[in-house]
Amino acid sequence: MGDLKMSKVLEQLKLLILTGIVILIGQQIGFGRDIVASIPGMVVVVIISQLALIIKAMLPNVKLPTFAYATIIPFLLSMPFMPTADWILSITGQVEFLGTTTPILAFAGISVGNKIGILKKLSWRIVIVAFAAFVGTFFGSAIIAQIVLSIQGII
Amino acid sequence: MAEDKKMFSPALIKGFVTVFIIVIISELIGINSFSVGIATVTLLPMLFAVILGILVTPSILGKVITPLKNLVDEDVVEFAAPMVMITLLPLGVKYGTLVGPNVVKIIQAGPAFILQEFGNVATIFVALPIALLLGLKREAVGASVSICREVTLGIMGDKYGIDSPEGTGTLGTYLVGTVLGTIFFGLLGSFSLATGLHPLALAMASGMGSGSMMTAASSSLAASVDPALSDTVLAYAATSNMLTGVTGLYVVLFISIPLVNKLYDILEPKIGRPAVKAKEGGKDNG
Numbered sequence: 414m415g416d417l418k419m420s421k422v423l424e425q426l427k428l429l430i431l432t433g434i435v436i437l438i439g440q441q442i443g444f445g446r447d448i449v450a451s452i453p454g455m456v457v458v459v460i461i462s463q464l465a466l467i468i469k470a471m472l473p474n475v476k477l478p479t480f481a482y483a484t485i486i487p488f489l490l491s492m493p494f495m496p497t498a499d500w501i502l503s504i505t506g507q508v509e510f511l512g513t514t515t516p517i518l519a520f521a522g523i524s525v526g527n528k529i530g531i532l533k534k535l536s537w538r539i540v541i542v543a544f545a546a547f548v549g550t551f552f553g554s555a556i557i558a559q560i561v562l563s564i565q566g567i568i
Numbered sequence: 569m570a571e572d573k574k575m576f577s578p579a580l581i582k583g584f585v586t587v588f589i590i591v592i593i594s595e596l597i598g599i600n601s602f603s604v605g606i607a608t609v610t611l612l613p614m615l616f617a618v619i620l621g622i623l624v625t626p627s628i629l630g631k632v633i634t635p636l637k638n639l640v641d642e643d644v645v646e647f648a649a650p651m652v653m654i655t656l657l658p659l660g661v662k663y664g665t666l667v668g669p670n671v672v673k674i675i676q677a678g679p680a681f682i683l684q685e686f687g688n689v690a691t692i693f694v695a696l697p698i699a700l701l702l703g704l705k706r707e708a709v710g711a712s713v714s715i716c717r718e719v720t721l722g723i724m725g726d727k728y729g730i731d732s733p734e735g736t737g738t739l740g741t742y743l744v745g746t747v748l749g750t751i752f753f754g755l756l757g758s759f760s761l762a763t764g765l766h767p768l769a770l771a772m773a774s775g776m777g778s779g780s781m782m783t784a785a786s787s788s789l790a791a792s793v794d795p796a797l798s799d800t801v802l803a804y805a806a807t808s809n810m811l812t813g814v815t816g817l818y819v820v821l822f823i824s825i826p827l828v829n830k831l832y833d834i835l836e837p838k839i840g841r842p843a844v845k846a847k848e849g850g851k852d853n854g
Contacts, residue, residue, distance in 0.1 A: 427575075428654050431584050435591055436658060443595030443613055461664075462657035479653065480779055481810065483660030484667070491668030498669070505665045510802065511599075511612060511791075513659040514783055518614040518750060519590040520655055521780055522621015523583070523640065524648035525747045529627045532747050538702040539740035540748075542711040545695035546741055547752055550715050551785070553690020554808075555765050555773035561680035568766040 417470045425466050429459045432516055440512030454507025461486050579643040583651065586640050590620045599791060607762035610791045614784065615754045621648075622747070656779055663806040670803040677768075681808060684772045685815045688714060692828045696835065699737075703841035706832075710737025713828045715745060717778045719817050727825070750784040757788035767793045771801040775808025777816045782809040 433455045440446040465482035490501040532540075562568045594613035601610045623629050625645055630637035667674065674681070695712030704711065710728070714720045716738050721730075728734035753774070760770050767789060774785035786805030790798035 425654065428580075428651065429657065431580075432651075432655050432658065435584070435588055438588070439591040439595045439613075442592060443598055458658045458661045461661045462654075465657055465660070478779075478813070480656050480660045481813070483657040484664040484806065484810070487661050487664030488668045488671075489664075491665045492671050493669060495668075502665055502669065505661060508658065508662065510659075510662045510666070511614070511787060512595075513655075513662055514612070514614040514787060515591045515594050515617045516587055517652060517655040517659060517780065517783070518618040519587040519594070519621045520583075520648045520651040521750065522590075522618040522623075523586065523625055523645055524621075524652055526622060526625020526627055526640075526645045526648075527642070528743060528747055529622070529625070532743055535740050535743065536704075538699070538704055539707070539711055539737065540744050541702060542695050542699040542704065542708065542737075543716075543741040543744035543748075544752065545698045546691040546712050546715050547745070547749070547756070549691035549694030549712075550688045550776055551753075551756060551760070551773045552687075552763075552765075553694075553773075554684040554687030554776070555760070555763075555769045556690075557687040558680050558684040558769035558772040559765050561683050562677065562766065562769055565677070565680060567677055567680070568768055 417467065421470070422463070422467065426459075426463055429462050433459045435516045436508065436512050439515050440509040443515075444509045444512060446507070446509055446512070451507040454504045457501070457504050458508050458513075577647075579641075579647040582639055582641070583644045583647045586624060586644060587621075587651075590617050590624070593620060601758075601792070604759070605762075607759045608792055609755060610758040610788045612754065612784075612788055612791060614787065615751060618750050618754075652780070659779075659783065663802065666799055666803040667806055670800055673800065674803065674807050677804070680769075681772060681811055684769075684808065685811060685819060686823075687773065688776065688812070688816070688819055689823055689827060691715060692824060692831060696828060696831055697839060700832075700835055700839050701841065704737070705836075705840070706733035707737035707740070709828050709832050710734035710739075711741045713738065713824050714816075714820050715749075715776055715778070715781075716741035717745065717776075717816075718742075719777065720820050723817070723820055723825070745778070745781065749778065749781045753781045753785035754788050757785035758792040761789070761792055767797055767801055768804055771804035772808045774805040775810070775812050777809065777812035779809065782806070 437448050441448050462483050465479050468482045469479040490497040594616040597616050624640045626637050692712055699708030699712050721742050724738040775782050782805055786802055790801040
């Protein structure tokens with residue numbers, strides 16, 4: 414058992430609730446989702462997120478990111494043969510997928526702010542090579558996937 | 569952090585106010601699609617959010633606008649880093665609800681999921697020759713071994729030392745990915761449809777072992793395909809990303825590193841250029 418402090422859980426919950434509020438308002442603006450009507454869905458999303466953080470703290474020796482736990486819980490609950498599937502899909506359906514991405518990227522943008530200086534020091538050559546690496550990985554995987562999915566008759 | 573005793577630290581308040589404003593602006597701009605030649609590019613609010621986020625930091629606009637520097641200070645930048653992990657969790661929950669209902673389809677596509685993991689090695693054949701033609705030496709090995717997320721950074725740091733030329737190259741690709749990766753993949757995700765590759769193949773390719781890059785690539789891809797297919801696209805991408813999280817370490821360690829070194833030995837005498845110092849390229853920028 415890892416160490417699980419109540420104060421830490423409350424601290425995380427506070428941050429998750431604030432994030433939930435930002436998402437609720439964001440999806441009202443971007444997708445016309447009524448804020449009040451979406452609260453139950455957001456409460457479920459926040460609870461599962463908090464559970465993921467608690468599991469992560471309790472299993473320090475398992476090298477899985479917290480993100481994985483946050484994905485696994487609703488994955489198990491929403492599999493077709495699960496009695497919980499309809500409930501979890503309809504309630505989390507109140508939360509827009511794209512609505513959850515905007516605050517992440519806003520924080521991500523701010524967090525790299527102090528790395529711009531380091532990036533400027535790098536050679537422009539590395540920037541080109543990095544983009545080549547991204548393109549290579551992306552299309553390398555896509556081409557293999559295309560071939561195998563075609564052979565399997567899935568696409 | 570001493571201010572943790574308070575319910576809301578100044579960094580927390582300023583951080584959330586800033587993100588709140590960025591989210592409102594980004595959502596007001598909304599989803600924009602336009603054609604570039606044969607491709608359709610879809611710009612999602614998240615793309616505006618990451619650009620606005622970078623712009624408001626002390627090293628960019630904060631430098632010239634004093635009130636902005638007072639709102640988004642260094643403490644806020646520091647606060648933002650762990651917040652990325654926290655804010656990723658609601659997205660993780662949404663991904664789970666996309667993968668669950670598609671579990672049968674995903675198991676059926678299992679062979680494709682596993683084999684496309686080897687596609688990550690393709691980066692070496694694309695990036696290494698370019699690096700050598702640009703005059704990089706051993707930095708080229710580090711920069712083109714993979715897309716260099718945390719796992720690769722760890723392995724390369726361990727094997728060569730992060731201050732070595734190889735480590736510098738890996739760190740370079742890592743930093744470019746951190747700062748520009750989501751913007752790059754946000755554009756590539758929708759643009760890639762113009763290649764004629766199937767959206768599901770592109771969805772698998774979007775899972776590269778980085779949560780934010782996968783999200784950027786697959787969301788813009790999903791927004792550009794037939795709505796009936798978009799949930800499957802997101803589910804495939806999330807699954808592939810998880811798989812890369814598991815296999816990535818072994819692929820880099822046992823395939824990518826030996827392969828990039830072998831290819832370097834073959835190609836460097838043929839297409840290598842006189843050495844340039846990778847770290848002192850600043851003067852070349854002007």
